[in-house]
Amino acid sequence: MINKRSHIPVYMQIEEQLKKKIAEGIYKVGQVIPSERELALQYDVSRMTVRQAITNLVNDGLLYREKGRGTFVSSPKLEQPLNGLTSFTEDMLARGMVPSSQLVKFERKPAPFELAQDLLIESGEDVYSIMRIRNADGEPMAIERTYLPAKLFPGLTAEKLQTSLYSLIESHYQLTIGNAIQQMEAALTTKEDAQFLHIPPSGVVLLIKRTSFLDSGQPFEIVRSVYRADRYKFISEIQR
Template sequence: MVDRNSHVPIYIQIEDIIKEKIAVGEYIKGSSIPSERELSETYNVSRMTVRQAITGLVNSGLLYREKGRGTFVADPKFEQPLNGLTGFTEDMIARGMEPSSDIVLFEKQLPSFEIKQDLGLNDEDEVYFIVRIRNADHLPMAIERTYIPAKLVPNLSKDQLSGSLYQLIEKEYGLDIHNATQQMEAAIVSKEDAKYLNVGQKAVVLIIKRTSYLSNGRPFELVRSVYRADRYKFISEITR
């Protein structure tokens, strides 16, 4: 119950109560939680306080609202380690999920100056530009925009992209993927990506820009990934 003598704000206490009920299985994934009116009566607090608690849990991805229907328990977020170099397909298979991709665009093009700089290309070098929606169990999780130097993977075709791109590069082209550098930031989803990811136009997304390198130090891939923030959280182990 709510402790009115606690230094912890009441709306935070209600958040914690709802979190605990989800953790013990009283509120299960996909089920609705009690209405604001019911919760305000149960804990003898104002509806504004309850709404503040629920909004906090919605923003953190633990709950989601459906207009005219209520508030529901969301699927748990995927934990994505930041200390390993794996592809989306490998990650989803490791979790026991079925990965798939919808290829939005596949073309060979001359890259922009920024892309040439990141990939160490000359003015005449072309890249394969690939835009893919990445799905897990048929639900959109991310959209990836990938640039790969065409001279490293000659005759790459759209039909080859149904599975893991990393496995394709290593097995079919005999290239040794070694390391990567990446940058991560939060942003409001663009109108185009909101459509691809099936989220609202004000949804928060996680954007990762990653440049990957072969064992000889040569960059072979630049990818800008936009992840649904309500489905992903990134974790990192740090040792002193």
């Protein structure tokens, strides 16, 4: 229970108790937790104190609110290491999840100037423009907009993208993937992307731009990804 004489603020004690109940499965993923009023009565504190504890857990991604319905337990965030170049399919399989993709767009078109610069090709050269919704266990996790130099991947079709793109590049096209450079920032989602990701129109997302290279140093893809910030967190190991 709550120790009101403790040097630890009451709202932090409530936070820890709610965290413990989530960790122990007393409050399960997708389950609504007791209301502020019920928790205030349970802990014999003000609703303001309970609200502060819940707000902190919402900000930490452990809970989420739905207007008019209550506060629910969130699904655990997926940890994505920032070191290592792997595909979405490989990442999800490594977690024991079932990856799938919804192909929204596949077209061949001339590259605009900026994209051509990034891919080290001539402006106007053809690229494949691919947009996919990436799912894990049937839940949308990210939107990927990928651009590939057409000359590197002759005969690429939408049907061939039913498998992992990296697997296709290495097995079918016999190319060796080297390294990549990534940029990441937080942003508010667009209305279109929110619909694809099943999040509120003003939801926060993680924007990632990746330029990937073959072992020869040739850029072979530009990927602009939109990740759900409520389902992903990126981690890195830093050494001195």
